[in-house]
Amino acid sequence: MTSPAEGTWQESAERDLILNAGTRYELLVRGEGSHLWDGEGRRYLDFLAGIAVTALGHAHPVFVEAVSRQAGTLAHVSNYFATPPQLELAARLKRLAGTGDAGRVFFGNSGTEANEAAFKLARLHGGTERPRILSLDNAFHGRTIGALALTAKASMRDPFQPLPGGVEHIPATIEALEQALDDRVAALFVEPIQGEAGVLELPDGYLRAARELTAKHGALLIVDEIQTGAGRTGDWFAFQYEDVVPDAITLAKGIGGGFPIGALVAFGDAAALLGPGSHGSTFGGNPLATAVSNAVLEEIEQAGLVQNARDRGAQVRAAVEGIGSPLVTGVRGRGLLIGVALAAPVAGEVVAAAQRLGLIVNAANPSSVRIAPALTIGDAEIAEFTDLFTAALAEVAATALTETNA
Numbered sequence: 001m002t003s004p005a006e007g008t009w010q011e012s013a014e015r016d017l018i019l020n021a022g023t024r025y026e027l028l029v030r031g032e033g034s035h036l037w038d039g040e041g042r043r044y045l046d047f048l049a050g051i052a053v054t055a056l057g058h059a060h061p062v063f064v065e066a067v068s069r070q071a072g073t074l075a076h077v078s079n080y081f082a083t084p085p086q087l088e089l090a091a092r093l094k095r096l097a098g099t100g101d102a103g104r105v106f107f108g109n110s111g112t113e114a115n116e117a118a119f120k121l122a123r124l125h126g127g128t129e130r131p132r133i134l135s136l137d138n139a140f141h142g143r144t145i146g147a148l149a150l151t152a153k154a155s156m157r158d159p160f161q162p163l164p165g166g167v168e169h170i171p172a173t174i175e176a177l178e179q180a181l182d183d184r185v186a187a188l189f190v191e192p193i194q195g196e197a198g199v200l201e202l203p204d205g206y207l208r209a210a211r212e213l214t215a216k217h218g219a220l221l222i223v224d225e226i227q228t229g230a231g232r233t234g235d236w237f238a239f240q241y242e243d244v245v246p247d248a249i250t251l252a253k254g255i256g257g258g259f260p261i262g263a264l265v266a267f268g269d270a271a272a273l274l275g276p277g278s279h280g281s282t283f284g285g286n287p288l289a290t291a292v293s294n295a296v297l298e299e300i301e302q303a304g305l306v307q308n309a310r311d312r313g314a315q316v317r318a319a320v321e322g323i324g325s326p327l328v329t330g331v332r333g334r335g336l337l338i339g340v341a342l343a344a345p346v347a348g349e350v351v352a353a354a355q356r357l358g359l360i361v362n363a364a365n366p367s368s369v370r371i372a373p374a375l376t377i378g379d380a381e382i383a384e385f386t387d388l389f390t391a392a393l394a395e396v397a398a399t400a401l402t403e404t405n406a
Contacts, residue, residue, distance in 0.1 A: 031058025034374050034381045045384050046360045047373040052227045055254040057374035063257050066295035075288040085291035096236045097265050104271035106264040107285030111226035111252030112142030114262035118222050118250050119146040124273040125220050126186025134188045136172045140196035150189050174209045181213050187220035192238035195227040198368030199332045199339025207242040220247040230254030231300050234310030234335035257296035261289040305375040309335040319386045325393040338371040346400040353395040359388035
């Protein structure tokens with residue numbers, strides 16, 4: 001806590017932080033399971049999980065033990081050396097993703113870093129013969145320069161132009177993909193569910209068509225699983241829902257359970273593209289991060305949390321639909337990545353009302369509320385969420401719908 005001489009925490013944040021995410025909502029000081037506490041001792045139900053990050057919830061014993069044990073053993077060495085946790089995690093990700101023996105893994109520290117590595121993978125594959133890279137309308141792949149080129153949101157892109165060239169954004173339809181793909185395309189980047197766009201699923205059969213068309217034209221299919229991976233959608237990875245084999249996937253968020261880590265997992269011939277000197281990361285694959293990720297993924301596997309995400313996700317979606325709020329026009333998503341479509345652009349107001357009541361969710365865009373709780377939630381957490389979200393919707397609905405119809 002900030003001392004009185006230094007002012008309030010809000011003043012400290014304004015004075016000392018680059019407020020890239022805007023004004024901070026609250027000062028959170030402790031977490032346990034699916035609950036958080038602020039500096040005044042108030043409890044919140046966390047149904048955002050750090051934006052699909054804390055897969056096991058807060059302060060899970062497996063997470064805590066892994067951090068403590070590895071920090072007391074070996075935290076960091078350069079990538080001139082291998083470590084047991086790094087090798088174990090690479091093999092684990094290959095097994096879970098189904099890469100086979102030919103698969104290879106590059107470790108970074110975030111999802112954006114993983115997508116930057118994937119961007120370079122695409123360039124190495126395409127060379128000068130294939131200068132085009134396709135991404136989708138509404139896509140979000142990160143905010144560093146290469147990842148931002150793949151991101152479709154103009155408000156994020158425009159201040160940083162000129163961005164790396166050759167990237168084209170196309171509608172998320174099979175017809176648009178058929179028209180855009182040719183033999184000059186190096187890669188297609190897709191999110192199986194576009195989380196930042198409001199939890200928008202791709203059309204049925206899109207990934208299968210994308211795999212067939214990219215293979216036909218010799219382009220890579222790169223699947224951004226940063227939000228959808230690690231069991232969140234009810235499969236280990238969302239691409240497995242359509243039973244396709246991509247050329248690469250990018251991972252972060254849930255694979256670390258709250259510890260920073262990212263990964264590019266490459267399949268088949270694509271795994272040989274990044275050779276010595278082609279890419280690097282000082283901290284990527286460090287023994288502390290990889291040990292924690294191993295522990296988190298092992299717990300997800302042993303505790304049956306992939307199936308729990310599938311089952312509890314259906315339960316949460318049914319609960320939201322059962323509220324019967326006139327403000328809710330639909331519920332989207334799979335597993336525990338859920339978007340609630342609103343009848344008016346008041347997602348910010350719903351999120352603010354929810355926080356006042358003790359519930360943390362977020363506004364993916366003005367008309368969509370995103371829900372992404374820990375994979376460990378059960379009946380008690382869902383009942384508490386339903387009560388709090390019902391109250392938040394009711395608080396906003398009367399005013400919002402009156403103004404909309406005026």
